[in-house]
Amino acid sequence: xxxxxxxxxxxxxxxxxxxxxxxxxxxxxxxxxxxxxxxxxxxxxxxxxxxxxxxxxxxxxxxxxxxxxxxxxxxxxxxxxxxxxxxxxx
Numbered sequence: 001x002x003x004x005x006x007x008x009x010x011x012x013x014x015x016x017x018x019x020x021x022x023x024x025x026x027x028x029x030x031x032x033x034x035x036x037x038x039x040x041x042x043x044x045x046x047x048x049x050x051x052x053x054x055x056x057x058x059x060x061x062x063x064x065x066x067x068x069x070x071x072x073x074x075x076x077x078x079x080x081x082x083x084x085x086x087x088x089x090x
Contacts, residue, residue, distance in 0.1 A: 005046075009045075009066065012046075016039065016074060021077075021081075024078055024081050024082045024085060026086070032082075035075070035078060039074075043067055043068050043071050046067045047066060049063070049064065049066050
């Protein structure tokens, strides 16, 4: 990836976070499906790359989304906050 591609990927991930962090929809709502869809679209947009790893004692290469770890982490944080909001009756 070029520097501009990396910057664009990080910008998209940041915008995803900023868009949802203070306005987290209920997990049962249609809007929550928008969160999931947007996360998936960002991951698909930047594609996958080879990641080395071990399987049954053998070195293998698997494909992983380039921005997957960041997007998934932010989505996890949103899910945690949504659960907290539900527990608090918000």
